[in-house]
Amino acid sequence: MIIPNGDSHVPDVSIATSPNDLASVPAILKQISAQGEQLSTTQDYDSRLQLLASARALVQALETPRETMIKHIWAQPAVQVGITMMYEAGVFHVMARKNGPITVKECAEATKMDPNLLARLMRHLGSMGHITETGVDEYTPTNFSRAMSLRIIGDGYPCIINGLFNTLSKYGEFTKAHGNKMVLSHTDTPLRYAEKVDMDVFTWLRSLGLGSHLNNHMAGYHQGRPSWMDPDVYPVKDRLIKGADTSENAPFLVDIGGSTGHDIAEFLTKHPNHPGKLILEDLPVVIDHINHLDPRIERVPYDFHTEQPHKGARAYYMHSVLHDWPDDVCADILKNVVAAMKPGYSRLLINECVIPDCGADWQATALDVMIMIEFSSSERTLADWTRLLEPAGLRIIKVWGGKNGTESLIECELA
Ligand SMILES: C[S@@+](CC[C@H](N)C(=O)[O-])C[C@H]1O[C@@H](n2cnc3c(N)ncnc32)[C@H](O)[C@@H]1O
Structure with missing residues (x-):
């Protein structure tokens, strides 16, 4: 849309260089001070997130529209490209290995990157605070850039x-x-x-x-976030273990589309005394490439568009699976789960966002837009979930957890 010259609704150009909301700065600073004290006393997850949200609000209030615009369309894309190139070349690994000041020349020699190119990328990452400049063409890693040696963060x-x-x-x-x-x-x-x-x-x-x-x-996405299988989110003992079939071969938990098994491995660690079997299902191409997984977890190559091979499990579990697909494909996936569920016994546990009608967290809204573009699907609201699950023959028993933009556990049974 081209806005015509002289349109009276266009604000004066001075707005572009005025801070976004200077008037709110004193109140935000007061909040930051109180939240800082709270965090130093409790050191807890929620207090840290609250302080982080206030710190973000402070930056937004202080920035001018021009600065925000340059950050969005110059600084952040340049960071993303620079980090990707340096990660692929192994620069972060070289920096972490040295774990002290390192020159661009050393990094370039170790990774075969062009030193002139690397100098410019590192200068930008330094100015953005992702590595720390310690001299001319010399940097030390930050906590973030050290973590970039981990594949779960870098990949x-x-x-x-x-x-x-x-x-x-x-x-x-x-x-x-x-x-x-x-x-x-x-x-x-x-x-x-x-x-x-x-x-x-x-x-x-x-x-x-x-x-x-x-x-x-x-x-990596799931690291450090509250997990549904923790007692303060979902009481696994009361809801799943109590009343479960204790025979050795009874399927207890089936993780459908469970990737290389990080969730089900976490379940085994946190609930080693579960009855029955833990089963991981994913496409053969994923199952065949698992490097490490506890042998007590059964690995099953399986396409979820086909008949579920494990009937009557205590729980079928899907994490970040249904959000990858539009409703008609989800209906097909659910049909195969429903057909395997035992009435009055089996549960379906869906670990996904339940987007609130108001006040959604930025991580959930970001994921929703990415999912819309990349997967032609959605993060769903409770109304969306109900619309999807009820025609499949399922009833939502309860939605557990879901604070601070984390995924909820949607506990379902046959209707
Ligand atoms: C977004 S990932 C989620 C993985 C895992 N549940 C998690 O939360 O980390 C979706 C998973 O669905 C699997 N997948 C895709 N199509 C599938 C199919 N037809 N049958 C079984 N799994 C499939 C993918 O291989 C992938 O591991």
Whole structure:
């Protein structure tokens, strides 16, 4: 839309260089001070998140629109590209190994990167605070850049930037070509439009050699967040273990689309005295590439569009699976779960966001937009979940947890 010259609703240009909300700064600072004290006393997760939200509000209030704009469209894309290139070349690993001041020259020699190129990328990461400048062309790693040696933190960058960014940048074009309508279809997708391929996201990423990057990224995404299987979220003993079939071969928990098994391995660690069997299901290409998994967990290559091989489990579990697909595909996946469930005994546990009608957390809204573009699907509200689950023959018993943008546990049974 081109705004005509002289449109009286366009604000005066001075707004571009005025802080966004200077008037709110004293109140935010007071809040920060109180929250800082609270955090130093309790050191707890919620207090840290509250202080972080206030710190973000402070930055936003102090920035001018011009500064915010430059940050969004220059600084952040440059960070994303720089980090991806340096990660792929192994620069963060070299920095972590030295764990003290290191020169650009040393990093370039160790990684075969062009020193002139690396100097410019590192200078930007230094100015953005992701590495610490200690001299001319010399830096030390921060906590963040040290963590970039871990695949669960680093692998998300090539996965998104190299694998999916083209689709993100063409999304506006795709939508315009569809009369500015949101299209949620598993056949007519932004990915197919942008990349001119006939593949879903998983197949596409694997074709680029980024399949394991996605698995590691998923594992990293869940780190450090409250987990549904903790007693203060979902009482596993009362809801699942009590009343479960105790025979050795009875399927207890089936993790459908469980990737390389990080969730079910966590379950085994936290609930080692569970009855029956723990079963991990995913596509053969994923199951075949598992490096480490406790042998007590059964690995089953399985396509969730086919009949569920494990009947009458105490619980079927899906984490970040249904949000990858539009409703019609989810209905097909659910049909196979429902057919395997034992009335009055089996539960379906869906570990996903339940987006609140108001006040959604930024991590959930970010995920929702990424999911809309990359998977033609949605993070769902409670109304969306009910609309999806009821026609499949399921009833939501209770929604557990879900604070601070974390995923809830939607506990269902046969209706
Ligand atoms: C977004 S990942 C979530 C993985 C894991 N549940 C987690 O939360 O980390 C979706 C998973 O669904 C699996 N998947 C995709 N299509 C599948 C299919 N047809 N049958 C079984 N699993 C499938 C993928 O391989 C991937 O591991």
